[in-house]
Structures are given as structure tokens and as C-alpha cells.
Amino acid sequence: MEHTRPDARRPANQGPKAAARNRAALITAARVIYAEHGLNAPLSAIARRAGVGQGVLYRHFPDRTALVKAVLEENVRQVEQAAEAETATFADLLGVLTWHLTESAAFIGLLHRDQAGGRSGFREQASALSERVQHSLRAHLPQDHRLNEDDLELAVAMVSAAVTGPTREERERQARAAWRLLDVEVGPVHPFEG
Template structure:
């Protein structure tokens, strides 16, 4: 710890925006994990602890629980958009990313349904629908609206205490719908 009365002790440099961006990304990743395991009512202190930051940092970035959950949802959609922009993207590969998020963000499916009536919920839904509408189809030729309905149906089937069980159920549900899904994966986003 620095002693303000000792001029020989250097004060740590303020790393500012660099650390702020890293903390925000860590908070979003931690929130995805904590909310998926414990639901949206999980203590925010658990999110801050997993992210390795103090609660003050959490509240500097996110005014409340809904703002934090919304940031996770926005990142989910940005990853889906990034997957669709990959050179070899097709519907199968994009649905692999969508399904990865469904199995890891089950608490957020409810939030999307609750917030579907607000502007942000409609915007997120329209962005996903737009991505699905632009994806080269792999087989079934479903419309974007039909795919959105299929995603809602699959997300309703995803339940289970373990990630492996949720993934198994999601893939089984897609199979019952006759839709082939690529490998379940996330997409690395570049710095904003």
C-alpha cells in the first residue's frame, strides 16, 4: 500500500479506459455464467467476485441488474451477427452459435420474453431475425420468422442441471424440428 506522506513511494498509475473496458468485458462474462447457474436474481456480488472486480466497478458500468442482463443479451446478439459475417457462414453454423447462447444463457430467454415489448427487446429480436434472414440456408429453407419460432421452441426445451444435459436437449429439439445445427460455440468479439 502506498503511503501518501512518503514521496519515494510511487503512486500506481491510473490505467483508465484500458482497465475499464477489460472490467466491463469481465463483468459481462461473469454475469452470463452466474445468471445461467443461479438465475437473474443471483447476487450481483457473485458477478463482481467472479469478474475479479469490486461492486463499485460493477455499478459504474451497469446501473442495475436489468442493465447488466441487457448487456449480456446485446453481446449474445453481436456474437450471432459476427458468426453470420464469417466467410464460410451458413445457417447451420449460425444456429450453432445461437444454440451455444441458449444453453448458457437460459435465464436470458425469460428476460427477452419479458422485455420483448420494449424497444431494446424488439431491436435485439429484429437483429437476430435479420441475421437469420440473410444466412445461406442449409436445407430446410425456413423463413426468418419460422426460424425465430423454432429458436423459441428449442429454448423452451432447454432445461437441466448440467450444461451437457442442456446441450443434449437443445440438439434433440433441433433434430425433432428437422434442422441441422453446426458445432455449438461462441464467437470472439474484437475490441469495441
């Protein structure tokens, strides 16, 4: 039996603060692990990278599908946040979107398969997420831009389909090349940090 010293204290339970922090860490870790190892990467690797136990992972995400959906939701939320920034330009938004496409290539492939009749169960969510991204982009699309509102969705789909490669750098190179072929200027490729 282990005895504790009177001056040894347990860390304070941070309750909801820790829960929110753990959830965010799990989403970030899932994005990285899935980008490196694909969607079949072990959930234990995600928990380890996030610095939490598997019980914490399952408390937030009861299965792999719930975690994948949460990462996709977070990606779209960050594009929306970038669109709400006072200084946001269309090129800036495309840079943030491109970062998410390159970081989340495995998810994008899943969405494309589902839209083509796959069985991953994301069809409705994919449609809703796509519409939210389109709404954010349309709000910043200059009137005289090469793309019009009708072409915008097709352009994003074409670029996302081009995001392939084993490394993040290769996927970014492919995405930039696709935007160049469409003659569309993209701002710096980075996550939104608001």
C-alpha cells in the same frame, strides 16, 4: 500511517482500456453466474468472478436490469459477428446461437415471460434483439433449406423454449434434441471467437 518505499510504484491507471476490459469481464461473469444461480444471484458474486469491486460493477451497470440487458446485447452482438464471418454457414450460426441459448437460459426465460405479458420491462428490447438475430440468420438461410423465412422465427422460439435443465450440458442436450426434431442441422455449439 503507512509509508511507501521510493522504489514502490502504483500500477499505471489504464483508464478507458481498463474500463472496457472491466465491462467485458462483468458481462462474461454475469452470464456464468446467472446460468449457475439464476437471475437473482447476488451482484457481489458477479463482481468477484469478474475480479473487480462492486463499485466498478455499479459504475458500469447501475442496477440488475442494466446488467441483464448488457448480457443480452452481447449475446446478439456475437451472433451478428458470427454472421459477418466470411466462412459462416447457416449451421455455424445456429451453433453459435444455440451456445448462447444454453449459456443464457435464465435470460431466455425472462424474455419469454415478458413476451407473454410479464412485467420485466424487456418487451421492446426483446423484440429488437430477436429481429437482429433473425436478420443475421436470414442472411445465411439457404434457398433450399427445410425452414423458410416465415418458419425461422418460430423454430428459434421453439428451440429456446426447450432449453431447460440445471446444467449447461443438459440445456445443450435439450437444444440439440429440439433442432433434431425440427430436422435442422446445427454446427458445433460454441461461442463466436472472432
